[in-house]
Amino acid sequence: MTRLMNINITQLKDIQTPCYLYDMKLLADTLAAIQGETAGHDNYHVHYAVKANANPAILQAIAAAGFGADCVSGGEIEAALRAGFKAEDIAFAGVGKADWEIQLALEQGIGMFNVESTEELEVINELATAMNKTARVSFRINPNVGAHTHAHITTGKAENKFGIDMEDMVMVIRKTETMPLITFTGLHFHIGSQLLVMDDFVALCSRVNELQDILDSEGIRVPNINVGGGLGIDYDEPDAHPIPNFRAYFDTFKQGLRLREGQQLHFELGRAMVGQMGSLLTRVLYVKHGKQKQFVIVDAGFTDLIRPALYGAHHKIENCTATTKDTVVYDVVGPICESSDVFAKDLELPETHRGDLLVLRSAGAYGETMASCYNCRSLPNVKTI
Numbered sequence: 001m002t003r004l005m006n007i008n009i010t011q012l013k014d015i016q017t018p019c020y021l022y023d024m025k026l027l028a029d030t031l032a033a034i035q036g037e038t039a040g041h042d043n044y045h046v047h048y049a050v051k052a053n054a055n056p057a058i059l060q061a062i063a064a065a066g067f068g069a070d071c072v073s074g075g076e077i078e079a080a081l082r083a084g085f086k087a088e089d090i091a092f093a094g095v096g097k098a099d100w101e102i103q104l105a106l107e108q109g110i111g112m113f114n115v116e117s118t119e120e121l122e123v124i125n126e127l128a129t130a131m132n133k134t135a136r137v138s139f140r141i142n143p144n145v146g147a148h149t150h151a152h153i154t155t156g157k158a159e160n161k162f163g164i165d166m167e168d169m170v171m172v173i174r175k176t177e178t179m180p181l182i183t184f185t186g187l188h189f190h191i192g193s194q195l196l197v198m199d200d201f202v203a204l205c206s207r208v209n210e211l212q213d214i215l216d217s218e219g220i221r222v223p224n225i226n227v228g229g230g231l232g233i234d235y236d237e238p239d240a241h242p243i244p245n246f247r248a249y250f251d252t253f254k255q256g257l258r259l260r261e262g263q264q265l266h267f268e269l270g271r272a273m274v275g276q277m278g279s280l281l282t283r284v285l286y287v288k289h290g291k292q293k294q295f296v297i298v299d300a301g302f303t304d305l306i307r308p309a310l311y312g313a314h315h316k317i318e319n320c321t322a323t324t325k326d327t328v329v330y331d332v333v334g335p336i337c338e339s340s341d342v343f344a345k346d347l348e349l350p351e352t353h354r355g356d357l358l359v360l361r362s363a364g365a366y367g368e369t370m371a372s373c374y375n376c377r378s379l380p381n382v383k384t385i
């Protein structure tokens, strides 16, 4: 009998596809693993990056476990508050915050704005003054450390649109001293995503230490350091590594960062918290025997899971209902009218037939949240178990 994680596939026989399947037990185990690694460090605060998966059931589970939220839009702030995250545990990041989003965040009294430019600081100051509300502000500093990952998901290099140049750090902090309703609360960094080797985080720690030394010499106190997210997951072997190596991750910061007395350390994990607990189920519509290739055409497309089309990402694909071990090499493609709608090329699968149920693994992060209605398609179904 085929099992998918802890689920018996026969239970899914009649499921309406395409459908995201969320394993809430694995989510709970993942959250517990993070809590295990941060236990005894009362100054560590883990915020969940809502953009990875904003499904209400998932947000509620993460909020109930006591995590904070990292939001990048007004809609995400609203979703986080609805799910039960406390306003003071919400950080609001993003290069392009609209006025209404800043006003919403001020009205709700969120924990901190992660500010990405002096221009943004000035707008927050204007809006806070007009509302007579205090804004707690951290600056996202571009540490210029290169994350060894896909170019589209590297964010910490000088050529990226994110963050404030290191040379301007003291200047922007000084600027807040002239703004009565702006409270400088800390420094924020985020170097990229899907990082599996710790080297880039080690480099980030050294850079944070250097910047802290500069601020010490300027007499500037930094209450909060936020090192962002980016810890990756094993897309190739999800069953071997259903829970990421949180020990190695947190140890890197425990060893690498020289925190000052009373300083709070914040993390913003997205993919590592929810990536492995999600799978995309899809049915085979046709097996097309082309001249050069065999195509498995499934009912899910890039409107349901765009990572392969957008980043060339690979998700492990399994046939849950195959009846033979004899394999055939296929291209697995979706129904969307774009040639980029391909989930896998030259993939060896057990001989596959119309009606078979396939699963794309490790689809809990940046899957459902990036779904679209292109081609007038419906959004994917969701089932939590």
Ligand SMILES: *Cc1c(COP(=O)(O)O)cnc(C)c1O
Residues within 6 Å of the ligand: 049, 051, 052, 070, 072, 093, 094, 190, 192, 193, 194, 228, 229, 230, 231, 268, 269, 270, 271, 272, 365
């Ligand atoms: C996307 C994002 C994260 C989460 O990234 P992951 O790679 O999913 O951990 C954290 N912080 C900020 C500012 C982000 O934009």
